[in-house]
Amino acid sequence: xxxxxLTVDDxxxxxxxxxxxxxDAGHAVIQADDGVAGVAALAQAGPLDVIITDINxxxxxxxxxxxxxxxxxxxxxxPILVLTTENDAGKKQQAREAGATGWIVKPFDPARxxxxxxxxxx
Amino acid sequence: MHQRQDDSSGPRRQFITFRSGAQEFxxxxxxxxxxxxxxxxxxxxxxxxxxxxxxxxxxVVLPVVDLKARLGLGLTQANPKHVIVVVQAADRTIGLLxxxxxxxxxxxxxxxxxxxxxxxxxxxxxVEGIAxxxxxxxxxxxxxxxxxxxxxxxxxx
Amino acid sequence: xxxIRQTYFQECEELLLAMEEGLLALENGADGETINAVFxxxxxIKGSGGAFGFEALVRFxxxxxxxxxQLRAGQLEAGGDVTALLLRAGDLLADHVAAARDGGAAPEDxxxxxxxxxxxxxxxxxxxxxxxDFEGLDFVPLQxxxxxxPPAPTPMQxxxxxxxxxxxxxxxxxxxALLLRAxxxxxxxxxxxxxxxLPALEALSPQAAYFAWDMTLxxxxxxxxxxxxxxxxxxxxxxxxxxxxxLLVAPPEADAPQIVPLxxxxxxxxxxxxxxxxxDGESRQTIRVxxxxxxRLVNLVGExxxxxxxxxxxxxxxxxxxxxxxxxxxxxxxxxxxxxxxxVMAIRTQPVKSVFQRMPRLVRELAAQTAKKVHLVxxxxxxxxxxxxxxxLGEPLTHMIRNAVDHGLESPEERxxxxxxxxxxxxLSAEHRxxxxxxxVADDGRGIDRARVRQKAVERGLIPAGATLxxxxxxxLIFMPGFSTAKEVSNISGRGVGMxxxxxxxxxxxxxxxxxxxxxxxxxFSLTLPLTLAVLDGMVVAIGGQTFVLPLTHIxxxxxxxxxxxxxxxxxRNLLNVRGAYVPLVMTGEILNVPDARPPSDGVVILVESxxxxxxxxxxxxxxxxRQVVIKSFEDNYRHIGGIAAATxxxxxxxxxxxxxxxxxxxxxxxxxxxxxxxxxxx
Numbered sequence: 001x002x003x004x005x006l007t008v009d010d011x012x013x014x015x016x017x018x019x020x021x022x023x024d025a026g027h028a029v030i031q032a033d034d035g036v037a038g039v040a041a042l043a044q045a046g047p048l049d050v051i052i053t054d055i056n057x058x059x060x061x062x063x064x065x066x067x068x069x070x071x072x073x074x075x076x077x078x079p080i081l082v083l084t085t086e087n088d089a090g091k092k093q094q095a096r097e098a099g100a101t102g103w104i105v106k107p108f109d110p111a112r113x114x115x116x117x118x119x120x121x122x
Numbered sequence: 123m124h125q126r127q128d129d130s131s132g133p134r135r136q137f138i139t140f141r142s143g144a145q146e147f148x149x150x151x152x153x154x155x156x157x158x159x160x161x162x163x164x165x166x167x168x169x170x171x172x173x174x175x176x177x178x179x180x181x182v183v184l185p186v187v188d189l190k191a192r193l194g195l196g197l198t199q200a201n202p203k204h205v206i207v208v209v210q211a212a213d214r215t216i217g218l219l220x221x222x223x224x225x226x227x228x229x230x231x232x233x234x235x236x237x238x239x240x241x242x243x244x245x246x247x248x249v250e251g252i253a254x255x256x257x258x259x260x261x262x263x264x265x266x267x268x269x270x271x272x273x274x275x276x277x278x279x
Numbered sequence: 280x281x282x283i284r285q286t287y288f289q290e291c292e293e294l295l296l297a298m299e300e301g302l303l304a305l306e307n308g309a310d311g312e313t314i315n316a317v318f319x320x321x322x323x324i325k326g327s328g329g330a331f332g333f334e335a336l337v338r339f340x341x342x343x344x345x346x347x348x349q350l351r352a353g354q355l356e357a358g359g360d361v362t363a364l365l366l367r368a369g370d371l372l373a374d375h376v377a378a379a380r381d382g383g384a385a386p387e388d389x390x391x392x393x394x395x396x397x398x399x400x401x402x403x404x405x406x407x408x409x410x411x412d413f414e415g416l417d418f419v420p421l422q423x424x425x426x427x428x429p430p431a432p433t434p435m436q437x438x439x440x441x442x443x444x445x446x447x448x449x450x451x452x453x454x455x456a457l458l459l460r461a462x463x464x465x466x467x468x469x470x471x472x473x474x475x476x477l478p479a480l481e482a483l484s485p486q487a488a489y490f491a492w493d494m495t496l497x498x499x500x501x502x503x504x505x506x507x508x509x510x511x512x513x514x515x516x517x518x519x520x521x522x523x524x525x526l527l528v529a530p531p532e533a534d535a536p537q538i539v540p541l542x543x544x545x546x547x548x549x550x551x552x553x554x555x556x557x558x559d560g561e562s563r564q565t566i567r568v569x570x571x572x573x574x575r576l577v578n579l580v581g582e583x584x585x586x587x588x589x590x591x592x593x594x595x596x597x598x599x600x601x602x603x604x605x606x607x608x609x610x611x612x613x614x615x616x617x618x619x620x621x622x623v624m625a626i627r628t629q630p631v632k633s634v635f636q637r638m639p640r641l642v643r644e645l646a647a648q649t650a651k652k653v654h655l656v657x658x659x660x661x662x663x664x665x666x667x668x669x670x671x672l673g674e675p676l677t678h679m680i681r682n683a684v685d686h687g688l689e690s691p692e693e694r695x696x697x698x699x700x701x702x703x704x705x706x707l708s709a710e711h712r713x714x715x716x717x718x719x720v721a722d723d724g725r726g727i728d729r730a731r732v733r734q735k736a737v738e739r740g741l742i743p744a745g746a747t748l749x750x751x752x753x754x755x756l757i758f759m760p761g762f763s764t765a766k767e768v769s770n771i772s773g774r775g776v777g778m779x780x781x782x783x784x785x786x787x788x789x790x791x792x793x794x795x796x797x798x799x800x801x802x803x804f805s806l807t808l809p810l811t812l813a814v815l816d817g818m819v820v821a822i823g824g825q826t827f828v829l830p831l832t833h834i835x836x837x838x839x840x841x842x843x844x845x846x847x848x849x850x851x852r853n854l855l856n857v858r859g860a861y862v863p864l865v866m867t868g869e870i871l872n873v874p875d876a877r878p879p880s881d882g883v884v885i886l887v888e889s890x891x892x893x894x895x896x897x898x899x900x901x902x903x904x905x906r907q908v909v910i911k912s913f914e915d916n917y918r919h920i921g922g923i924a925a926a927t928x929x930x931x932x933x934x935x936x937x938x939x940x941x942x943x944x945x946x947x948x949x950x951x952x953x954x955x956x957x958x959x960x961x962x
Contacts, residue, residue: 013157016223070451080452096451110136162933164825164934167936168872176917176926176934178928178932178933181582182911183911183928184913185917214917
């Protein structure tokens with residue numbers, strides 16, 4: 001089933017990889033290139049199925065952005081997946097505390113990405 | 123997981139496609155670990171010209187191979203717009219310098235044709251086949267062979 | 280089971296060391312605790328050996344143990360012949376363990392067994408040596424819980440799961456239904472919702488979590504797969520996963536199997552302790568950690584140090600003064616990181632005792648073979664050094680001890696004639712000195728016979744007949760490849776290994792070896808080794824715009840040559856005049872294919888000591904500084920490059936190559952042909 005997914009990442013390559021993988025699976029993708037742009041996108045977007053965000057970004061980082069989502073009247077209940085390079089428990093816990101629903105460990109793998117999306121959104 | 127199930131002519135494979143020179147190449151997505159921008163390399167002494175040196179990938183010292191030069195098509199004039207595709211194959215991790223990453227391609231085995239005889243000899247040893255899509259021609263590279271050859275040939279060089 | 284087997288042999292190694300240590304202590308008088316320690320070690324080796332069916336080992340250990348038990352009870356007296364027998368028994372037990380481990384034939388122990396039995400016989404009578412006999416009371420079998428063991432034959436396999444989400448799980452937009460669906464994908468799932476905590480409607484809070492689910496998941500499913508489903512929500516729910524068939528016997532908190540070290544499980548001299556996991560209050564607590572985990576930690580800290588260096592560099596580029604708050608913070612960070620690095624490195628260190636303790640047996644055997652009287656003195660066994668260094672020290676030390684006994688020490692008659700005591704002394708010592716470890720092998724024998732060494736070197740064509748060599752240079756000839764050959768070394772020092780190999784082993788470890796030789800009074804070999812192999816002190820140099828690192832261990836000195844000091848010597852070869860001595864000058868840039876390197880007269884030369892070929896001058900453009908670098912291999916991803924030892928990452932995040940001096944010598948051997956001609960002045 002097609003979903004609407006917001007991706008927030010400052011790396012162009014990463015955004016493109018996400019877009020390619022997600023749209024290939026039939027999802028609609030909205031892109032933002034950092035936390036601030038992500039918040040702007042929240043304001044304009046209709047209902048979102050999943051949000052995927054990077055952590056280390058200029059202007060507003062992923063943790064800050066997740067906080068904004070969780071405070072947002074329309075999007076507060078949207079599942080959020082965090083992109084992280086480190087597969088370590090500390091990072092995951094930090095993401096969880098910030099309000100993330102799950103994570104995707106880079107390096108990038110479309111199958112894992114899609115599996116993670118399926119796990120947080122019916 | 124969420125692949126389209128609209129046709130059934132054999133098992134499906136996914137390739138990352140990238141441009142190098144005038145050609146479009148594809149590599150099995152399972153071999154691709156990550157994609158990053160070009161950074162200056164530290165040259166390695168006595169390396170063949172297509173080994174551009176090593177870079178620091180989060181603490182791992184990674185050799186970078188210029189795909190165009192490896193295929194005998196001349197050195198890539200690398201600039202920050204170029205891309206290093208991090209490939210894991212043949213028990214090694216290397217960086218592959220290409221012009222740009224273009225697409226993710228899902229094809230069935232039937233879409234891949236064997237290499238035509240007239241393909242350049244320098245290329246053919248790494249070429250698994252040719253994927254012909256409606257308007258494109260993608261040369262599928264065997265990453266195991268490409269990465270593996272690096273070790274064997276470099277020794278002889 | 281294989282993992283447990285490995286644990287057993289690891290354990291045995293430790294126990295054998297403890298045993299040997301105790302037995303040696305017995306030589307200098309027996310006290311109760313020492314005897315106890317030996318008894319415990321033998322007992323433990325026997326006890327769990329039985330669980331693996333090592334019958335010969337158990338049978339032998341049993342006889343040994345019986346004697347120890349009687350010593351402990353005061354029914355036997357230690358000393359003299361008894362101690363000597365126990366030492367032999369200890370060596371044999373080690374052989375038994377080795378045979379069991381490697382699947383080899385059990386050693387011939389009949390004679391010692393009989394002697395032990397005879398010794399025990401007076402008291403113990405004709406005991407039954409059946410391996411299955413563990414004397415019931417004082418042996419507590421090790422309880423081994425094997426994870427994922429196939430349960431008793433039963434059609435029911437799978438997991439019983441209780442999942443109770445917290446409010447936080449919902450707040451992060453996790454959906455329990457999706458988790459249950461993922462579980463259903465693994466196997467046959469039965470779900471019962473527990474709504475017992477659901478309050479009346481008016482008390483219901485929309486933010487709270489009330490539901491829990493009890494599930495059974497049938498099928499042959501790895502636990503990890505079940506846990507992975509709940510990976511995202513760890514800490515946001517109560518989760519119990521218990522194997523279905525084990526439900527009755529295993530409460531949830533017992534599902535992590537614990538293997539209690541043998542030494543704690545089987546305390547001797549105590550009748551059936553109530554609890555097998557009794558804590559031994561007096562001994563230091565330790566945990567076993569997979570070495571990979573430690574190495575990952577070491578690597579991460581290495582990364583951290585590099586990142587900090589990069590950060591400091593960036594801050595410096597921004598012209599932020601060191602006295603500012605940012606500068607102070609950075610200084611504090613640097614300080615903490617250094618402490619962290621030291622602490623992490625310390626995890627990998629071990630006392631050199633583990634390798635030192637192998638030497639008494641070696642010396643006993645050597646003394647017997649050579650009919651010499653040898654007293655071995657061990658000093659500084661508690662000195663700690665990196666595990667890898669320890670592992671690679673065994674061979675060179677063994678060889679040096681063999682040399683000391685075989686070549687160094689004289690026969691009792693010779694010693695008496697020379698006015699020395701009949702018993703020769705070999706001292707093996709270790710100590711920390713200036714951030715490195717110094718290990719010395721010294722003997723009070725005849726010293727190195729310089730005339731003979733010189734003669735041999737000439738015979739083997741290693742030096743010209745007329746060469747003038749200092750005493751030190753003569754002594755160092757023994758390190759030259761080809762100096763000792765299998766033909767001339769005795770069957771003891773032999774085994775086809777020469778001192779050149781010893782030296783290479785040490786150099787490979789980033790160390791140096793120095794000879795102290797006083798003819799007729801003895802010789803002393805000093806090894807200086809780094810405490811760890813993960814970092815290296817290096818000199819950072821520039822060659823043709825590129826940055827390289829030279830290991831400090833090789834560097835003798837650096838100097839700025841005048842053009843007049845450089846002399847061409849044959850085709851494209853150069854010599855450098857260093858205070859009257861000529862040293863081959865290597866154009867490092869040329870060897871490494873680096874374009875645009877400066878001519879040596881315009882740069883700096885670094886005098887290095889190379890193995891086998893003596894001193895060498897490496898021309899570089901400039902010296903950039905000196906620092907500790909983290910060693911990174913690139914050979915896993917590429918291949919070996921002659922002249923390059925490894926790589927490192929510098930403060931700016933870029934990779935720099937670490938030069939391998941010996942490799943450079945090999946690379947340019949054809950260019951500086953006939954190094955042997957230069958040996959007399961070059962060394």
